[in-house]
Amino acid sequence: MTQTKTTQHYTATQNACKMCTPLGAALAFQGIERTVPLLHGSQGCSTYMRRYLISHFKEPVDIASSNFSEETAIFGGGANLKLAIENVARQYTPAMIGIASTCLSETIGDDVSMILAQIGDTINGTALVHVSTPSYTGTHMDGFHQAVAAVVDRFNPANKRQAYKPKKKRTINVFPGMLSNEDIRHLKEIFEDFKTHHAILPDYSERLEGPSWLEYQPIQEGGTPLGVIEKMHVASHSLELGSILSLMVEKGTKSAGALLSDRFNIPCTRMEIPMGVKACDRFFKHMETITGKPTPEKYKKQKWRLVDAYVDGNKYISKKRAVIYGEEDFVASLAGFLAEVGIIPVLCASGGHSGHLKKALKANIPERIFDQMTIQDNMDFTQMEEIARNLEPDLAIGNSKGYAMARQLNIPLVRMGFPIHDRVGGSRILHIGYKGAQNLFDTIINTLLHKSQAESSVGYSYM
Known part of the structure; x- marks a missing residue:
């Protein structure tokens, strides 16, 4: 009797909806x-990540490498790492070197913490910070948050004594997550308008969008100073943005805000990225509570101009169907914004796999819209396209990596988030605040109008 052999079918990722974990760490260190x-890994890793960041920010980005070879992969990369640190410290004279391990160094079992213990936590006045970021454990967002937490941990140890700070100079720690340069600048503007001292980490808004130079600058100006980070333990409050991050902290993840809370009893407020009227209302209410000051009049005016725009534009977008994708926190906040303007996010997809995306969406989406949504995490664009085809979407919203999918579905793509490789100004897109919501609202409507106009047999020129 012949036995039938059962073949196990495996599904390989073809076009991931995420980037490497150390890429997120590298971006955080840039701030x-x-x-x-x-x-700490092969030269190809740093080359790939430099290319990604340069293409999005349109600025030079230096990322050093310990430059693994075949021999290093067999016998370990300790000597390479020590040499790389010495070379970077000598050639760049940086204030800090942020070391992120890669899949290769983690797979062979390099003990980076032990290697650094032999060097010390500084070399020639340069501080060393390490974060473990193999890509098989997460996404670029995980690497980003882990790097921020590692920096806060390094410069705010548990034995650091808190010093008295006058109330009038109290500072708010702000951990915004992976926002655009324009988002970070807008956050700083809001805190300045509230006349409140703040420490934003990371802040790459100037370093990755600086002025033209007469000659090359090895390290661009900008970023959160180490002296500011060292004083985060005496802040009066911390603010962390990201609904997924908030749920992860509830399950035990040590974010930067959670670390400061545990060590120094600094209260931490967590909320979603403020996109849309409802989320921005919550954000400004938190700001009033944290600062003890009323919301400046300019933001109230921005809100009512935005609400008026919602009324004016509703007829062009009501009940339109959208595919949205990207980082989990970005997707969760964007879906809330779309729901409040009348667009149904029929597919919410992410390459992340925290397990919290559905819960975060359900918390902020009306039930009548939530019931029409398909929610998928750990996705790639090939799977996404197959699912989206049956949902008959009118548009897609997300980064440039979804262009091929949108083209196959014959729907317009509204480029938002990271990375944006096939357009200029990706780092200058404003997503947050009432002004950010106004920008998103206008962009989405105009994209739909452009498609309708282009497909019209008469090419109408008046709405």
Whole structure:
């Protein structure tokens, strides 16, 4: 009797809806003043990540590498790492070197913490910070948050004594997550308008969008100074943005805000990225509570102009169907914004796999819209396209990596988030605040109008 052999079918990722974990760490390190990211792994890793960041920000980005070879992969990369640190410290004289491990160094079992213990936590006056970021454990967002937490941990140890700080100079720690340069600048503007001292980490808004130079600058100006990070333990409050991050902290993840709360009893407020009227209302209410000051009149005017725009534009977008994708926190906040303007996010997809996306969406989406949504995490664009085809979407919203999918579905793509490789100004897109919601609202409507106009047999020129 012949036995039938059962073949196990495996599904391979074809076009991931995420980037490498150390890429997120490298971006976070770029947001710290006079810091050079260093990847412990192969040269190809740093080359790939530099290319990604340069293409999005349109600025030079240096990322050092310990430059693994075949021999290093067999016998270990300790000597390479020590040499790389010495070379970077000598050639760049940075204030800090941010070291992120890669899949290769983690897979062979390099003990980076032990290697650094032999060197010390500084070398020639340069501080060393390490974060473990193999890509098989997460996404670029995980690497980003882990790097921020590692920096806060390094410069705010548990034995650091808190010093008295006058109330009039109290500072708010702000951990915004992976926002655009324009988002970070807008956050700083809001805190300045509230006349409140703040420490934003990371802040790459100037370093990755600076002025033209007469000659090359090895380390661009900008970023959160180490002196500011060292004083985060005496802040009066911390603010962390990201609904997924908030749920992860509830399950035990040590974010930067959670670390400061545990060590120094600094209260931490967590909320979603403020996109849309409802989320921005919550954000400004938190700001009033944290600062003890009323919301400036300019933001109230921005809100009512936005609400008026919602009324004016509703007829063009009501009940339109959208595919949205990207980082989990971005997707969760964007879906809330779309729901309040009348667009149904029929597919919410992310390459992340925290397990919290559905819960975060359900918390902020009306039930009548939530019931029409398909929610998928750990996705790639090939799977996404197959699912979306049956949902008959009118548009897609997300980063440039979804262009091929949108083209196959014959729907317009509204480019938002990270990365944006096939357009200029990706780092200058404003997503947050009432002004950010106004920008998103106008962009989405105009994209739909452009498609309708282009497909019209008469090419109408008046709405």
